[in-house]
Amino acid sequence: MTNLLSSSTAAIPTVRPSQTGPIGLLRRLRAHPGGDPAIAGLFGFLVSVAFSWVPSVWFDESATVVSATRSWKQLFAEVQNVDAVHATYYALMHGWFDLVGYTPFTLRLPSALAVGVAAGLLVVLARELTTRRTALVAGLLFVVLPRVTFMATEGRSYATATALVVALTLVFVHASKQTLKNPSRFVRWWLLYGVVALASGAVFLYTVLIVVAHGVTLALWSLRGRRARRAQAWRSPIGGWLVSSAIVGACLVPLALLSSSQSKQISWISKPDFSTLVSIFTWPWFMQNLPMAVFGWALVAVGIIAVVRRRSRYDAPNVVQIAVPWILVPVVGLIVASTVLSPLYSPRYVAFAAPAVALLMAAGLTSLKFRAVIGAGLIAVIALTAPSYVEQRQTEAKDSSSWSEVAALIAKERALEPSGATDAIIYGPIRRHPAASARNIAYSYPDAFEGMTDVTLKTPAAETGSLWETRYPLSETIDRVDGHRYVYLVTSNRQDLRPSVTSALKAEGYDVDQEWSLTWVNVVRYER
Structure with a gap:
């Protein structure tokens, strides 16, 4: 066979x-x-x-x-x-x-x-x-x-x-x-x-x-x-x-x-x-x-x-x-x-x-x-x-938004701060959207801003019956920075709050520690 x-x-x-x-x-x-x-x-x-x-x-x-x-x-x-x-x-x-x-x-x-x-x-x-x-x-x-x-x-x-x-x-x-x-x-x-x-x-x-x-x-x-x-x-x-x-x-x-x-x-x-x-x-x-x-x-x-x-x-x-x-x-x-x-x-x-x-x-x-x-x-x-x-698919592809870069910057800087340091933050205007503030960056990237004291927050957005939060003028809440070693300012490069905030914080004993300029956004860190 x-x-x-x-x-x-x-x-x-x-x-x-x-x-x-x-x-x-x-x-x-x-x-x-x-x-x-x-x-x-x-x-x-x-x-x-x-x-x-x-x-x-x-x-x-x-x-x-x-x-x-x-x-x-x-x-x-x-x-x-x-x-x-x-x-x-x-x-x-x-x-x-x-x-x-x-x-x-x-x-x-x-x-x-x-x-x-x-x-x-x-x-x-x-x-x-x-x-x-x-x-x-x-x-x-x-x-x-x-x-x-x-x-x-x-x-x-x-x-x-x-x-x-x-x-x-x-x-x-x-x-x-x-x-x-x-x-x-x-x-x-x-x-x-x-x-x-x-x-x-x-x-x-x-x-x-x-x-x-x-x-x-x-x-x-x-x-x-x-x-x-x-x-x-x-x-x-x-x-x-x-x-x-x-x-x-x-x-x-x-x-x-x-x-x-x-x-x-x-x-x-x-x-x-x-x-x-x-x-x-x-x-x-x-x-x-x-x-x-x-x-x-x-x-x-x-x-x-x-x-x-x-x-x-x-x-x-x-x-x-x-x-x-x-x-x-x-x-x-x-x-x-x-x-x-x-x-x-x-x-x-x-x-x-x-x-x-x-x-x-x-x-x-x-x-x-x-x-x-x-x-x-x-x-x-x-x-x-x-x-x-x-x-x-570029980072700033959407309306030149640099928000992820702002969030990454703040997360990085906070990670380098001494142990036990506390942070306050002041959100300034956001470019081209007068009804909102730079707090939109925190809504979008909440982890980077977790634990920070929002100095001027009056009513959180979710409680306003509208899209965005309401805020106090800085002059009415400047004392809320007391007890914080660092204060961050995030503001538009057009409606720039740096001069007025720097002056107000100077009276509270804070000096400019470092500044960063990103697309449409300025970030400042103050230290006491």
Whole structure:
């Protein structure tokens, strides 16, 4: 009998290189129905979370910190007076901090997760509208857009709202298609649409504009079907959208009215002018990365042309019918409202249209057909967005904030002080935000300031029913420095309190020990 184990003629099993290693794993993953969304979602999370802890916390994020770390009762009292528009997001972050605790990393982690979720859902949505290849490319392009890589590292609601908007658009497409197929059984889909729309609007009120955009999409879709003389039951999907939208609008009216009464908190926004219109080309989704903006809009134009020229099915909206209203309605709506009523438009407020931009870019890129060209296009996008990504992961990337450096400096100096030394601190103004103080740095990096006596504190922020604490003039509380060996002053380099504080502390027997100047912040240590 032939020994097959020792025979030189025995067949030796071989493993194809393509089935092993990262490429093989990628192919096996793509073979699974949920593989492409998983790839885009994982890619989105990893790109987003990488180095997210490096940039210093800045003013807007400190509002999240000081709101979400107070008690539920205190948070409820706050949103009656200020930031009602962010109440739902603050509540979500409150629950998150209860679970994992606060650090700058945990502050931003939900946004990185939200970008991953949005990328995965965008792939699912795009597969309903176009090819599998275009869907995956759309998910990958979305992740690296400069606006997306920025909001992924920010402890604010923009990334979460974007994920909800993608989910809402996916439900909208399914609801419309299912209603056309069976007009008598559409209630559950439009009920789900209303629930997701309500959640989206509660997290970020301006996302209700995507509901309007869906109305435009439905009108374009139905008009196209009617012109083609297709016998479609358009009344049912339009009716479902109208009823759901009306209910959502009614539910959000109280939030809109309360937020409107607090509009002074966005008084920094100016009325749109010609420069605003020009900036739409580079700011909302490309964040002034001009080469990427030129390349991105070129792909968008190619994508629109390719979709319009292609004959598509009438039982589903095409990419242009979904994406163009998604982009235009929020931008035009906010600019018109800012012109007619009061200023409301800011480029960050339309961040939730980034998936639509990526969708059209992907349609343009994949219309070129050849894999090598598509691959080269993806590489070009990554190369063009890389400078923005690197810049966004620098320490002072967010509004030139140097707060982490200030906190590190104070922590280091306090660690070098003699054992048993006690510290007081005076928080001066913070640049460009007259209602707040440099105590925002301590809210954002509490460990560095633990145990220090805040000399001028009157009422802690959590007890004011507003965002920030109230403070006494230094002249009324200067005696609180008694018993402390060191006094620190942290103040803006513009509203600089160094001369007046130095004079007041001199009378108490304190002399300047050391001074430091950081970006927008001056720090002084006095010793007695």
